[in-house]
Amino acid sequence: MSVPDxxxxxxxxxxxxxxxxxxxxxxxxLTASVAWVLMLAPPLGASVGVLDAxxxxxxxxxxxxxxxxxxxxxxxxxxxxxxxxxxxxALLALLFYRHAGGEWDRLxxxxxxxxVMSRGDAWFQMLRGLWLALQVFLYSLxxxxxxGLLLAVVRSIVNDKLLNVVIDAYSDVFRAVPPIVLLLVTxxxxxxxxxxxxxxxxxxxxxxxxxxAYLCEVFRSGIEAIHRNQVLSARSIGLSxxxxxxxVVLPQAVRIVVPDYTNRVIxxxxxxxxxxxxAIAEILQSAxxxxxxxxxxxxxxxxxxxxxxxxxxxxxxASALERSRPRA
Amino acid sequence: MTGTGATxxxxxxxxxxxxxxxxxxxxxxxxxxxxxxxxxxxxxxGPSGSGKSTFxxxxxRIEEPSSGIVRIDxxxxxxxxxxxxxxxxxxxxxxxEYNLFPHLTALxxxxxxxxHVRGSSRREAEEVGRAALERVGLADQAGQRPPxxxxxxxQRVAIARSLAMRPKVLLFDEPTSALDPEMVHEVLDTMRExxxxxxxxxxxxxxxxxxxxxxxxxxxxxxGRIVEEGPPDQVLGEPENERTRAFLxxxx
Amino acid sequence: MNESxxxxxxFLDRWRLRFGHLPWYRxxxxxxxxxxLWAAGxxxxxxxxxxxxxxxxxxxxxxxxxxFLLVATVLVDREKPIWLKRIGSLSVLALFAWLFVxxxxxxxxxxxxxxxxxxxxxxxxxxxxxxxAVTLQLSAVAAAISxxxxxxxxxxxxxxxxxxxxFIGLYVDFFRAMPLIVSMVVIFYALPFxxxxxxxxxxxxxxxxxxxxxxxxxxxxxxxxxxxxxQSDAAAALGLSGVQTMWHIVLPQAFRTIIPPLTNNLVSxxxxxxxxxxxxxxxxxTNAQHAVVWKRTPTPLILSMFLYLATLIPAIHFTRWLxxxxxxxxxx
Numbered sequence: 034m035s036v037p038d039x040x041x042x043x044x045x046x047x048x049x050x051x052x053x054x055x056x057x058x059x060x061x062x063l064t065a066s067v068a069w070v071l072m073l074a075p076p077l078g079a080s081v082g083v084l085d086a087x088x089x090x091x092x093x094x095x096x097x098x099x100x101x102x103x104x105x106x107x108x109x110x111x112x113x114x115x116x117x118x119x120x121x122x123a124l125l126a127l128l129f130y131r132h133a134g135g136e137w138d139r140l141x142x143x144x145x146x147x148x149v150m151s152r153g154d155a156w157f158q159m160l161r162g163l164w165l166a167l168q169v170f171l172y173s174l175x176x177x178x179x180x181g182l183l184l185a186v187v188r189s190i191v192n193d194k195l196l197n198v199v200i201d202a203y204s205d206v207f208r209a210v211p212p213i214v215l216l217l218v219t220x221x222x223x224x225x226x227x228x229x230x231x232x233x234x235x236x237x238x239x240x241x242x243x244x245x246a247y248l249c250e251v252f253r254s255g256i257e258a259i260h261r262n263q264v265l266s267a268r269s270i271g272l273s274x275x276x277x278x279x280x281v282v283l284p285q286a287v288r289i290v291v292p293d294y295t296n297r298v299i300x301x302x303x304x305x306x307x308x309x310x311x312a313i314a315e316i317l318q319s320a321x322x323x324x325x326x327x328x329x330x331x332x333x334x335x336x337x338x339x340x341x342x343x344x345x346x347x348x349x350x351a352s353a354l355e356r357s358r359p360r361a
Numbered sequence: 362m363t364g365t366g367a368t369x370x371x372x373x374x375x376x377x378x379x380x381x382x383x384x385x386x387x388x389x390x391x392x393x394x395x396x397x398x399x400x401x402x403x404x405x406x407g408p409s410g411s412g413k414s415t416f417x418x419x420x421x422r423i424e425e426p427s428s429g430i431v432r433i434d435x436x437x438x439x440x441x442x443x444x445x446x447x448x449x450x451x452x453x454x455x456x457x458e459y460n461l462f463p464h465l466t467a468l469x470x471x472x473x474x475x476x477h478v479r480g481s482s483r484r485e486a487e488e489v490g491r492a493a494l495e496r497v498g499l500a501d502q503a504g505q506r507p508p509x510x511x512x513x514x515x516q517r518v519a520i521a522r523s524l525a526m527r528p529k530v531l532l533f534d535e536p537t538s539a540l541d542p543e544m545v546h547e548v549l550d551t552m553r554e555x556x557x558x559x560x561x562x563x564x565x566x567x568x569x570x571x572x573x574x575x576x577x578x579x580x581x582x583x584x585g586r587i588v589e590e591g592p593p594d595q596v597l598g599e600p601e602n603e604r605t606r607a608f609l610x611x612x613x
Numbered sequence: 614m615n616e617s618x619x620x621x622x623x624f625l626d627r628w629r630l631r632f633g634h635l636p637w638y639r640x641x642x643x644x645x646x647x648x649x650l651w652a653a654g655x656x657x658x659x660x661x662x663x664x665x666x667x668x669x670x671x672x673x674x675x676x677x678x679x680x681f682l683l684v685a686t687v688l689v690d691r692e693k694p695i696w697l698k699r700i701g702s703l704s705v706l707a708l709f710a711w712l713f714v715x716x717x718x719x720x721x722x723x724x725x726x727x728x729x730x731x732x733x734x735x736x737x738x739x740x741x742x743x744x745x746a747v748t749l750q751l752s753a754v755a756a757a758i759s760x761x762x763x764x765x766x767x768x769x770x771x772x773x774x775x776x777x778x779x780f781i782g783l784y785v786d787f788f789r790a791m792p793l794i795v796s797m798v799v800i801f802y803a804l805p806f807x808x809x810x811x812x813x814x815x816x817x818x819x820x821x822x823x824x825x826x827x828x829x830x831x832x833x834x835x836x837x838x839x840x841x842x843x844q845s846d847a848a849a850a851l852g853l854s855g856v857q858t859m860w861h862i863v864l865p866q867a868f869r870t871i872i873p874p875l876t877n878n879l880v881s882x883x884x885x886x887x888x889x890x891x892x893x894x895x896x897x898x899t900n901a902q903h904a905v906v907w908k909r910t911p912t913p914l915i916l917s918m919f920l921y922l923a924t925l926i927p928a929i930h931f932t933r934w935l936x937x938x939x940x941x942x943x944x945x
Contacts, residue, residue: 056441104772105855108425108445111774118776136808143806186685187702193695196702209925211887213794214898214918221911275686299790306792310891317795321802330803337795344790352786355831423846450852460847464865473861474851519847526851 056113059099063117066095070124089128096124146331155323155332162319163339166305169233169315173240174301180241181248188249189256190278200249207246213307215239220311236308244301251297255290256282292354299347306340316340373432374399374530374561380419380429382412382585389415390426391585397530400559404572404593407582408608413565416582417532420563421452434529450478453523457535459515461507467494467518468503471525479526493525494518497551513544520551530561537568567612569597581605641697644687648704651680681705730912737904737913741920744900751814751896752883755821759882762826767833768859781830788827794888796820801892817889825882832878836871837863873936880928887921897921 069092100117103109130137150156187193188200207215219239220232230238259282267277309318320336375397382390389412397403405413418424420431422438422445431439438448462470468490475486494500497517507515516536523531533552537545549571556562556575566572572579572593579596581589581604589602600606654676684701687693770781788796801816811819840863848858890898897917904913 101769102856104769104774104777105859107849107855108422108441114774115776118774118780122780134809139807144803183681191698191702193698193702195699196706199706205926205929206922209884209922209929210918211884211898211921213887213890214914214921217898217902218911218914218918221905221914303790303792306794307888309794317792317798321798324802330799330806333799333803337791337799340792340795341787341790345786348786348790351789352782352831355835418846421850423849446852446854448852449850452850454847454850456843456847456850458843460843462844462847462862462866464869474853477857477861478852522851 059103062095062099063120066092066099067120067124069095070128089132093124093128096121143330144334146329149323149327149329149331150335152327155327158314158319158323159316159332159335159339162314162316162336163343165233165313166302166308166315167343169236169240169305169308169313170302172237173244173305174298176237176241177244177248177301180245182252184245184249185252185256189253204246204249207243208250210243212240212243212304213310215243216307216311232308232311232313235311236305236313240301240304240308243304244297247297247300248294251290251293252286254293255286258289259285292351295347295351295354299344299351302344302347303340372399372435373397374434375420375563376430376432377416377420378430378432380416380426380431382415382419382424383427389585390419392429393582393585393587395580395587397561397563398577399561401577402556402562402564402575404576404579405563405565405582406567406572406579406608410584411582412585413582414534417534417563417565420532421449421454423454446478450474450526451529453526453528453531455516455519455523455531455533455536457538459507459512459519459539461515461519461522463507466504466506467499467510467521470507470518471522474522474526489525490521493521496524497521498547511544512540513547516540516544516548517551520548520555524555530563531555533562533564533566535565535567537566569612573597581608583608641693644683644697645700647683648680648701651676651683652704677708680708727910728912728915730908730910733908733910734912734916737908737916740900740904740913741897741917744895744897744917745920747814747894748883748886748896751817751821751886751889751894752879755818755825755886756879756882758818759822759826759829762822763829764833766826766830767837768864770830770834771837785827785830788824791824793820793824793885794891796823797888797892813889813892813894816892817886817894821882821885824885825878828878829875832871832874833867835874836867839870840866869939873932873939876928876932876935880925880932883928884921884925 070089100121103117104114150159184200184203187196216236216239219230220235223230223235263281263285264277267281268274272280305315306317308315309321312318314322316336316339320332323332324330373396375395377393377395380390380393381388393412393416395403395416405417407413415424419426420433422431426439429439430437433448433452436448437443438445461467462473465473468487471490471493472483472486475481475489476483479486481489491500491503494503497520499514499517499521502510502514502518507518510518520531520536536552537548540548545568549568552562552564553571553575564572564576576593578590579593580587581596581600581602583604589596589600589605596605597609600609684705687697687701766781766784769777770785797817797820800811800820801813804811804816844862844866845858848862853861886896887898889896890902893899897920901913901917905911
């Protein structure tokens with residue numbers, strides 16, 4: 034009946050702070066590791082020896098550990114957390130700057146040389162590439178949305194065994210095949226069989242086939258997340274199957290589907306870059322041509338920036354949607 | 362003053378002085394004072410939103426008070442130089458939702474704090490843990506994981522988890538509100554036994570029967586303030602404050 | 614009282630009285646008739662094999678879309694018997710197959726000796742073995758590094774520090790928005806201009822790590838945030854420190870929700886290694902392409918596709934199994 038009778042382990046004194054709680058110690062660890070990095074690091078451009086590398090890693094590890102200890106402590110003041118994190122990123126930037134082996138004076142000329150871009154019709158080529166990529170994207174998005182929705186409806190509402198086998202096999206195959214492989218197969222193998230499609234058509238077909246397989250799963254999870262009772266109660270007030278679908282199931286499913294769908298949309302736009310391997314002069318292809326033509330990497334950087342312009346806002350939206358997703 | 366010579370209930374275990382708490386613009390606790398003597402049971406009551414849970418959570422700084430002083434056993438605990446983890450090890454807390462760790466067995470739930478905070482050896486911790494489980498009548502459930510236990514059993518494991526740390530004081534945050542009615546009594550029985558053994562306890566609860574029997578003092582809170590406090594017979598029997606009467610009326 | 618018997622009753626009312634109130638799309642015989650008519654009409658509309666003109670093609674498409682909608686009304690109606698649904702769905706499948714055979718212009722006689730020319734494959738099998746080894750190495754190295762990075766960033770992001778939130782948020786969104794192939798090309802072809810030269814294998818690894826760690830960061834963060842506040846409250850009340858709470862309480866619970874999406878991510882990482890083809894990493898696809906040029910037949914490419922499928926379809930099924938299992942675990 035009694036509380037455990039053995040003497041309790043010797044209590045640690047609560048007014049005696051352990052080292053990892055002492056601000057002074059942490060501050061020392063932080064500054065020491067920074068100083069260590071600054072002093073030990075060989076000068077810019079020099080090669081990093083094994084010992085130097087180990088020292089740098091240790092210093093950086095010390096800093097990272099101190100940061101994690103500070104960050105996970107609910108009671109450390111916010112300014113301290115912010116300052117240590119800023120220091121962490123500054124340290125990372127410094128390490129990269131000094132030891133990535135970059136010749137930074139060449140950065141302006143080779144990466145951000147807009148004189149190169151104004152030669153000939155470079156800008157025009159890049160923008161035409163963007164337009165072509167958007168076309169591939171829009172065509173395959175429209176087609177795959179229709180196809181995916183169709184497959185999902187058939188798969189989860191009809192739920193006929195024979196059809197399910199067909200649809201599952203389709204979805205398995207096209208979710209498993211790497212897009213770039215499918216693109217190459219449709220592009221370079223199909224002509225042997227006599228099916229002649231333009232590169233553009235090939236790209237759209239291949240991307241559509243893949244995307245529809247994923248979208249089928251996305252839509253399916255949306256439809257199946259709606260509880261069967263919802264459909265039954267809709268039917269019980271006399272709505273027809275279509276009306277129950279349109280008025281009750283779809284509006285609810287949309288809210289579940291939208292975050293996943295946005296992610297797939299982003300993925301599809303990204304994947305249009307892979308059509309460059311089948312001679313579609315989209316952004317990447319144009320950029321690579323210009324790069325070898327002018328012996329300058331600026332077009333590639335511009336190409337990457339074009340993708341950012343299109344996709345970064347979408348990615349932010351997707352992140353926000355994911356966070357606001359209703360928890361199951 | 363520091364309360365080392367315990368002589369039957371005159372020296373304070375918990376002292377809360379002028380506690381204020383803001384959640385953004387909301388002023389939740391409006392300058393609360395409370396003294397809990399060693400070996401007594403103090404009950405906090407009040408309508409939902411009155412701040413009683415927040416006040417309780419300020420006592421071990423799970424919730425950081427915006428201003429005011431918290432003293433446990435004479436030592437001020439809300440300042441930077443205090444190792445709050447060691448303080449909390451001395452303050453047991455039992456939650457409304459049990460908050461057992463579902464990935465650990467009942468026994469491992471109990472030994473976790475002993476091993477990683479108190480620094481006892483694993484073997485020693487297991488002995489203490491088994492004793493604590495026996496104490497709440499669950500010795501045979503040591504190997505079960507929380508999802509396999511009933512609500513009442515889970516809450517008793519949670520009590521054992523706090524008890525095994527040998528706390529100076531136990532805080533209960535509505536320990537029976539999430540339980541099915543038939544399981545309430547098993548938890549209340551355990552708490553009653555603890556009270557009889559002279560454990561210092563602060564209990565947020567609306568179980569009037571239990572409070573009448575076990576509490577030494579009842580504190581009625583409303584809108585972030587203490588509106589009435591006194592022995593249970595007085596506060597529950599003939600309340601002076603209008604709001605206390607209204608609240609008790611709704612409760613019955 | 615009964616209006617349909619009055620002399621003013623319309624034709625429709627008298628019809629309903631006689632045949633019941635079923636609308637036409639509820640009547641099996643009407644539906645079967647419609648499907649048959651549609652099929653006949655479609656066959657009559659269809660031009661000969663070969664490329665149809667645009668107006669004809671549009672008419673055919675519109676016709677079959679209408680057919681499909683008709684079939685769909687049958688398929689979604691729970692009152693309809695299964696045989697009717699199956700006739701509807703089979704008719705659609707048959708339609709697609711027939712359209713493909715008739716209009717794709719496939720020369721079926723050439724498919725066999727071009728796509729499956731196994732007699733010309735001497736020496737190709739060794740190339741596959743080497744390619745597969747490189748693919749697996751690339752996957753393993755990239756997965757290991759990105760897991761470490763993703764876990765670190767995920768844990769840091771789950772702490773809700775505004776500065777961390779800003780930096781990691783930017784990192785995550787940047788590499789989720791950047792096509793893998795573009796970052797590979799930039800790393801391998803652009804960085805040498807400023808003196809940063811990476812071997813092809815490590816350039817591919819770096820690109821894979823950057824992208825996948827961004828996805829994994831979000832997976833870990835979501836997993837960590839799925840552990841309720843009460844758990845860390847309870848750990849704090851016991852006196853566990855922040856690091857201890859993370860290690861003993863939060864991460865072990867988070868891992869159960871993390872594992873299905875994480876395997877999913879790793880499967881797609883393996884799939885993405887094929888992109889390394891564009892920067893000449895000698896992995897499976899690259900070697901297959903070399904063999905295509907060498908043997909002058911697309912067979913190696915087709916075979917490599919089947920190799921990917923044989924590896925990845927079981928992996929996808931495994932992921933799905935994990936997902937179902939974890940759904941059960943969460944429900945319990």
